[in-house]
Structure formats: structure tokens, C-alpha cells
Amino acid sequence: MTLPGFPDAAPLAGLAGGVLIGLSAALMLLGAGRVTGISGIVARAFGISDSGMSYSSAWTFVIGLPIGAALVTWLTAAPTPEFMPLPLLAVAGVLVGFGARLGSGCTSGHGVCGVSRLSQRSLVATATFITAGIATVAAMGAFS
């Protein structure tokens, strides 16, 4: 199914993916009593954060991510996407890591868990990072 006016969009796959992400976060919330903030879980697994779930739970979750993504990629025979150049990925990685820790969360913790709870902090953070992302892509388009 395609969206009228947006031939490249994949609304059904997007919605299905979103539901899986929601189920994962719901399992973490109702099962472990925690929000699924991936930047926090990664920081915990690598000993950068001292709070949150146990080291072993953080590691188990982190290992699950590439397993799930690899399964779907192979099952759907998804084409290899084009990545930005490696030096740019490195700069972006530093900004994403620094910003996620300073802002207490990323797309998962603020964007999914916080927004669905109508947390004031998460709504503001999500609006801010989407706006900054839009400005960045627009600026790169203007200068390329």
C-alpha cells in the first residue's frame, strides 16, 4: 500500500514496525517496571551510567536489538540502504551520544515512552530534536 502523494512512503510497514516497538516498550514497562530509553540502556551496559537496570539486563536488551533487526532484514530481503560517509557518521555519533545523555533521553525514551505518557519534558525534548533534525537536513540540502 502506498500513500497518495508520497510514492516512496511505506505507511503499513511503518505502522507495523511502530506496533512492535510499542509492544517491546510495553513489555519493559509492565514486565520490568521501566521505560525503554535506549541511550540510557546502552550507557548502562557500557558502564557510562550508574543508574537504571542491572548490567546483565542492559546487555541482554542491547544484544537483542541487532538480532531482531537482522531477522527482519533477512526475512524481508530489505535492500542495503545508503549511509552517510564514515567521517560524518563519526561526528554525528558523538553529537547523538552527548546530546542524548545531556537531554536525558533519545527517540525511544522521550519520543515513544515519554510522549505516550504526555510527559512535559519528553514532549518538549521530542519537539526540539525533530526541529533540530529538520533544520540540519534543510541546511545540508541548501549547502550541497
Add this chain to the structure above:
Amino acid sequence: MIRSHLPPLVSGTLFGAGLALGGMTNPERVRGFLDVFGNWDPTLAFVMGGAVLVMAVAWRFVPRMKHPLFAPKFALPDRSDLTPQLIGGAAIFGVGWGLAGLCPGPGVAILFVHPLEAAVFVVSLLAGMMLQRLVSERASPAASS
């Protein structure tokens, strides 16, 4: 042992599967979503909408539960203050997200399918996190978090 590790493993695997299925592991899709002034791709709005919808239902169960299913108590964020750190951090995060089209979850999730890009992004991600911890400890030596 197996019982305590099964929930985070299932949760992580489901999350990674959702990211891949929804297109969040594809930087072109992510940057297409942010490209509102160009060739806009609304797919990610569906990803976020689906996830938020399911979670909005899940949150309604929390007040009715004495404790989580597999843990003694809930440990949930309870802050509501808007700080310069929150907004500044989110802005820096957004710039990096726009540059690469990757955020922490997808960066880790592509480890098996695109190991080189994942390694570069995740090592930098960890460096950025360590740098932030260092800066915050310098700023307030007493309150290390």
C-alpha cells in the same frame, strides 16, 4: 537466570525488529522524514504513531498494578522540570540525528547487517556519552550521575 533474562532479550529483539520493519535502520528514510522542505517521506510518523498508540494503552495499566509482572517495583522517571540541559541536549541530539539519519537504537541494531557503519557510529556514540559524563562531572564534582 533464564527467567530473568528472557524479558529484556524478548524486548530488545522486538524493538530491533520494529526498528528494521519501520525503516528506522534506513538512514535515507529517517533523513527523508526530516526533509520536510524537500522530498518529505512521512513513514516515520507512522512508526512513531504506532509505538505511541500501543504505549498509551500500556501506561493505563500501570496505576492499577501493585508491581510490575517480573520486578518488585516500578522505577519510572518522575521529573517535569524544563531545563537548559534538556533542551540543549535534545537540540544537539537532533543535529546528529539529522546528519547521520541514525539514533542510538538503530545504530546498535544494524550491527550484524552493516557492521562497519554500525561500529563507527556506536564507538562515536559511546565517546559522546563519556564526554558528556566527563563535562558534567567537571561542572559539578559532587553530583556525579
